[in-house]
Amino acid sequence: MNKGISFTQAFYTLLKRDLQIAIRHKGDIFNPLLFFILVVTLFPLGIGPEPQVLSRVAPGIIWVAALLASMLSLERLFKADFVDGSLEQMLLSPQPLSLMVLAKVLAHWILTGVPLILVAPLLAVLLHLEDNSYGALMATLALGTPVLSLLGAIGVALTVGLRKGGVLLSLLILPLYIPVLIFATSAIDAAGLNLPYSGHLAIIGAMLVGSLILAPFAIGASLRVSTN
Amino acid sequence: MQFDSLTDFLNMGGYAFYVWLSYGITVFSLATLIFFSVRQKRKILIEISKKMQREERLKANRSNQ
């Protein structure tokens, strides 16, 4: 039987499509980023400008802001496709659903995760992060934000069919984000104290690999439930 | 028996508030859970029987016409 295009081709087509759509609506890229920057700048105003205090809480602030920004941007991951029916077309296509889902999540990460990683060092300067911690900050964000996108996509896929999905989404996925948050911030703290942090990175890497393998299936199954 | 008298037992070696607080909350929340769980069944059955009555009324109206 003719299956149409190959798996790789399907993957890249979908990835390209999602990137193109996002580039046409530039707000999709900039709004989460702006939110990230704003949340981080609010903290010094709330806590006080003392450099010691700020450098102590900087890893946590940056990571919590990254979590929230990633969650906010995720809400739109499947919404437009669900509304205009292209999601159902994807479900019906001969290519495996988990592959398509992976392409969509990758596109989402490129659009929101990567800019976030690029901006993070600037915000770290504002928060007086320890000089030794920059490497750890970048490494944890690079390994951690894809995990956030993958785990969050499960929650989005579960709630895409619901009208009041927004608040529910945070209840569903923020608990799942906690292990990433804990290990990322403790890695940055360890780096600030000149301690080795490769163990923390290895655990975040393990989470990344695990979620990369398992999450697409969960996302696919959830989408099938939601579009029923 | 570890306690000499009832007051001794209730006093819990000075930790009365914490011990009885936790036992009290446990009993209260479990009792609430059990109460609602047991009531659930009756509520559902009443709902179903109401639905049946409604259906019967509809059927009766239709045959009258």
Add this chain to the structure above:
Amino acid sequence: MWKWLHSYADPQRAYNLSGTLLPWFATLAIAFIGVGSVWGLLFAPVDYQQGDSYRIIFIHVPAASMSMSAYMAMATSAFIGLVWQIKSADWAAAAIAPIGAVVTFIALITGAAWGKPMWGTWWVWDARLTSELVLLFLYLGVISLYASFEDKVLAARAAGILAIVGVINIPIIKYSVEWWNSLHQPATIKITEKSSMAPEMLYPLLINIFGFGLMIGAITLVRFRAEILARNGMRPWVRELAKAEGVK
């Protein structure tokens, strides 16, 4: 080999079976918790370090360990429901979720009430307390996801997926004690090594753990039966029952 099990997936048989099991679970649970609590409160020796405040352990530890077991039970039945499309398993998962949430809540509150006299604070951001709190959030997520779907067949599947995803957190809860060092004492019951507790304290604790498990089983059966009735409102046997009980 497992074929005999399949007949119990039929709602009516599941309803009747859980009806016959319920009194056993209920009486045994009451007996075990009664014996364990009275033994623990009245007869167990005083702890030489913590005084009488340690008597909270007889509900705190059973609640904490059962909160995780209940989650595993919920995720297992959700998994069975998803893979083999057995609806009774979905209903069982939906029945366990609120019970697990209440038990987790009890574990948190009793932990706080024990922490105040021992550590001087109600709450410590220790790994075990935190993961117990996360477990409560996971339960609440499953419950509210189940509640927000109109179609309960879909709701059960969605909540099942979420429950299975949440299972990733269970090993983190279990091993967090070894990962982080903090104020919380290491696990008191070890399966492999010799227990560090005196047997006069350990026996009532074990009895209560067992009793809590039976109690969760009993409440699950009650809720499971109600769930079966609610989902099978159109079946004749349910309508018979409703006629017998519901008409005033």
